[in-house]
Amino acid sequence: MKFRAFIFGLVFMFIATTSSFAAGVIKIGFFAPLTGFAAADGASAKHGAMLAVEKINENGGVLGKKIKLVVYDDAVSSQQAVAIARKLVQEDRVIAVVSGSYSTPTRAAAPIYQRFRIPLVVAYATHPDITKAGNYVFRIGFLASVEGKAGGYVATKILHAKRVAVLTMDNDFGRALSQGFVKEAEKNGAKVVANLSFSLGEKDMTPYLTKIKALNPDLIYCTGYYSEGALTVKQAKQLGIKAQLLGQEGFDSPMFLKIAGKSANGTIITTDLNRDDKRPIARWFIAQYRKQFNLEPDMVGASSFDAVYILAEAIKEAKSTNPAKIREALARIKNFDGVTGDIKGFTKNGEVIKPVQIQKVVNGQFTYFGEIDNLEIITPSN
Numbered sequence: 001m002k003f004r005a006f007i008f009g010l011v012f013m014f015i016a017t018t019s020s021f022a023a024g025v026i027k028i029g030f031f032a033p034l035t036g037f038a039a040a041d042g043a044s045a046k047h048g049a050m051l052a053v054e055k056i057n058e059n060g061g062v063l064g065k066k067i068k069l070v071v072y073d074d075a076v077s078s079q080q081a082v083a084i085a086r087k088l089v090q091e092d093r094v095i096a097v098v099s100g101s102y103s104t105p106t107r108a109a110a111p112i113y114q115r116f117r118i119p120l121v122v123a124y125a126t127h128p129d130i131t132k133a134g135n136y137v138f139r140i141g142f143l144a145s146v147e148g149k150a151g152g153y154v155a156t157k158i159l160h161a162k163r164v165a166v167l168t169m170d171n172d173f174g175r176a177l178s179q180g181f182v183k184e185a186e187k188n189g190a191k192v193v194a195n196l197s198f199s200l201g202e203k204d205m206t207p208y209l210t211k212i213k214a215l216n217p218d219l220i221y222c223t224g225y226y227s228e229g230a231l232t233v234k235q236a237k238q239l240g241i242k243a244q245l246l247g248q249e250g251f252d253s254p255m256f257l258k259i260a261g262k263s264a265n266g267t268i269i270t271t272d273l274n275r276d277d278k279r280p281i282a283r284w285f286i287a288q289y290r291k292q293f294n295l296e297p298d299m300v301g302a303s304s305f306d307a308v309y310i311l312a313e314a315i316k317e318a319k320s321t322n323p324a325k326i327r328e329a330l331a332r333i334k335n336f337d338g339v340t341g342d343i344k345g346f347t348k349n350g351e352v353i354k355p356v357q358i359q360k361v362v363n364g365q366f367t368y369f370g371e372i373d374n375l376e377i378i379t380p381s382n
Contacts, residue, residue, distance in 0.1 A: 025068040026061070026321055028311060029088035031081060031109070032100030032304075034073035037201070040226070040255045041300045045100030045123060046071060047293050048301030051285060052308035062315045069308070070094055074105045081105030085112035094118065095321045096314075098307040100300070103127035103172045110137050119327045121311055123303040124249065124272070127172045131350040136327050138350040140307045140343070141272060141299075143380045144173065147248055148180020150270045150356040150372050151221055155181070155246055156188035158358075158370060159268075161219035164190050165212040165243070167205070167232065169250075170197040174223040177248055181221050193217050202228060205235045212241070219244045226251060230259035237263040244268065252299040257364055264361045268369055272299040272340040274357045276368040285339045296365075299340070306338040341371075351380035 030049050033042035049069055057066045070092045074081040081101065088094045089112070096119040099106040106125040110133035113120040120137045122130055126144035131137045142150075155161045164185050168178035174197070182192055193215040196208045209232070212220060220243050222232050229251040236245060247269040257264055275286065275297070285305055289297035313336060314329035315321060331350075336343040344353040356378055360369040372378060 024065065026063070026065045026315065027068050027070050027092060027094045028308065029070050029072075029084075029092060029094035029097035030100055030308075031072045031074045031084045031088075031097070031105070033076045033102065033105075036075040037227075038076050038102060038225070040253060041102075042073070042100065044253070044295075044298050044300040045304040047289065047295075048123075048285075048297075048304035049098060049100060049308045051288055051292070051301075052305045052312070054288075055284070056309070056312045062312050063319070063321070067308075067312060074101050076102050076105055078105050078108035081109040082112060085109040089113070089116045089118055095323050096121070096311050096326055098304065098311065099123055099125060100304045100307075101125060103130065106130050107172070110134075113137065117327075118323050119311070119314075119330060121307040121330070123307040124300055126176060126249075128176060135331075135350065136323075138330050138346055138352075140310060140338075140340070140352050141303045142249070142356065143351050144176030145180040146351075146378060146380050147270055147356065148177040148182075149184040150377055151177070151181040151246060151248060152184025152188065152190075153372060153374075153377050154268070154270060154358055154370075155185055155219050155221060156190050159219060159244055159246070161185075161217075161244065162190055163193050163215075163217045163219075165194040165215060165217040165220045166192060166196065167208055167212065167220060168195070168197050168223040169200055169202075169225070169228055171200050173250065177223045178221065185221075198224075198228070200228075203231070205232050206239065209236055209239050209241060212243075213239055217243050219246055222247050222251075224250050226253035226256035227259065230256050230264070233260045233267055234263040246270075249299050252359070252366070254296040254298060257296075257361065257366075262364070264364065267361045269359050269366075270372075271357050271359055273297065273302040273359075274341070274368055274371065275359070275366050277341075279337065281337055282339050302339040306340050306343070309338065310336055310343065347380055349380070353379050
């Protein structure tokens with residue numbers, strides 16, 4: 001069975017290479033949640049990917065060809081993501097794919113791309129099993145355990161919290177983040193006084209926050225997407241909670257700021273994007289994102305930009321549109337200047353090594369609070 005899959009992969013690599021290149025364009029697949037509860041994140045992901053294609057093509061494309069993005073909506077559906085994977089490989093003949101989606105659909109689709117030997121670069125989905133699909137899968141965003149560990153480091157080493165509470169969303173994303181956080185926080189001497197979970201789409205955080213308030217923690221580590229995050233910080237303020245609120249990349253959205261309003265002020269998050277970054281690529285991205293979409297950029301858009309941009313760099317370095325050679329080039333990349341920071345490279349398991357950004361909400365905007373470039377924290381374990 002494995003031999004048959006290998007032969008299928010070789011055949012589709014050949015077809016994808018010749019079909020894409022002969023058409024005068026280099027086709028890269030892209031899927032994101034453009035409808036449904038995560039549509040705002042899906043729009044950001046698409047915006048970031050489009051900006052990458054624009055910048056690449058304005059600079060002459062790659063190998064003398066323009067990049068063409070083949071876009072599909074997965075609606076955060078595993079079944080839809082798998083169907084999209086087959087369509088991108090078998091009908092659209094793409095040579096590589098970017099996931100601009102969440103962990104659940106990306107995790108379901110990754111084995112399809114691995115089977116057909118088509119490189120998949122994951123923009124921001126965090127679940128550890130995604131890259132376990134095989135050596136054709138790379139992650140440009142943080143592995144959840146790394147970002148959770150960084151959160152534990154921020155809580156204890158930067159904010160000096162001694163008593164911490166965890167309020168986490170009960171899904172792949174939330175559980176993996178909170179596990180990494182708890183492990184690092186406890187290692188650094190903090191006491192976890194509460195570890196509560198809620199369901200995706202929860203509309204009332206008051207019961208959880210009331211229990212936490214009674215335990216008087218110094219800091220509350222919160223996971224969730226922008227809607228759950230906004231609800232958490234609003235209701236925490238309404239309850240008079242004085243503990244520092246520490247979030248993560250799920251809060252990194254203009255929708256979080258819009259829904260939470262003034263309650264967001266003072267919230268600190270770990271994420272991929274530093275809005276105050278002075279490097280030219282970051283300044284260009286932030287300025288163009290604001291200009292073209294009339295929105296504040298977020299880590300989803302920035303990560304999707306980097307995923308497309310690093311794929312183009314790999315094609316350039318490979319001097320080929322052959323998916324196997326692109327995969328080899330991705331594995332060799334070192335010190336890539338991305339919007340989300342200096343991407344030091346990938347581990348043998350396809351996990352990115354790059355600094356973790358720390359942002360704080362001040363006057364309704366995310367601003368620079370710090371950066372973690374300690375290799376012990378940011379390097380994923382094997």
